Amino acid sequence: MSELRLTPEGFSGGLDRLTEYLGSIVDSVEVSDRPQGFIQLQVVDDGVGIAARHALDPEIYDGGVEAELQAFEEALAAGGSVKLRSLDCVVEKTPGYGLTNVANALWKVRGFGMLRSGRVVGSYDGFGAPDDQRDFVFEAAVAARNRLVGTMLYMLAPVSDHGLFAELRTLDSQGSLF
Numbered sequence: 001m002s003e004l005r006l007t008p009e010g011f012s013g014g015l016d017r018l019t020e021y022l023g024s025i026v027d028s029v030e031v032s033d034r035p036q037g038f039i040q041l042q043v044v045d046d047g048v049g050i051a052a053r054h055a056l057d058p059e060i061y062d063g064g065v066e067a068e069l070q071a072f073e074e075a076l077a078a079g080g081s082v083k084l085r086s087l088d089c090v091v092e093k094t095p096g097y098g099l100t101n102v103a104n105a106l107w108k109v110r111g112f113g114m115l116r117s118g119r120v121v122g123s124y125d126g127f128g129a130p131d132d133q134r135d136f137v138f139e140a141a142v143a144a145r146n147r148l149v150g151t152m153l154y155m156l157a158p159v160s161d162h163g164l165f166a167e168l169r170t171l172d173s174q175g176s177l178f
């Protein structure tokens with residue numbers, strides 16, 4: 001991960017990053033080159049959340065945010081899957097590369113992604129990212145009232161005559177996005 005920080009005040013839940021992404025497209029892309037539209041995809045899981053699942057500890061949210069951040073970071077590192085430790089699910093292919101695959105796809109189509117779980121939110125701006133930067137930027141809210149039960153992944157991809165559908169087909173042939 002490229003960045004992980006605590007945000008005690010002004011926690012926006014990632015919406016400020018989405019606004020920046022859309023503003024970048026409007027401000028820096030010629031009208032004739034702007035997307036014809038966007039595709040939105042949102043996946044919501046009402047499970048225990050990424051940190052609790054990875055730590056195998058549903059009580060992790062009751063304590064300080066540091067343990068949650070550590071478990072979250074470990075879970076989202078490339079190859080960091082709990083499936084090999086928990087032994088409570090069928091393991092197919094190579095687990096632990098879902099977010100890496102999502103970030104790579106968003107980078108290729110210049111899309112936007114937001115991942116939220118527990119008190120942590122991450123965003124990825126494929127439009128503003130340098131050529132070599134394909135990591136989500138994460139921040140954590142210290143206040144428990146900002147906790148999301150479960151996990152939410154939101155993706156927004158510009159629709160143009162090239163890129164998006166070819167990239168999704170390539171990912172699908174390799175397994176799944178997650």
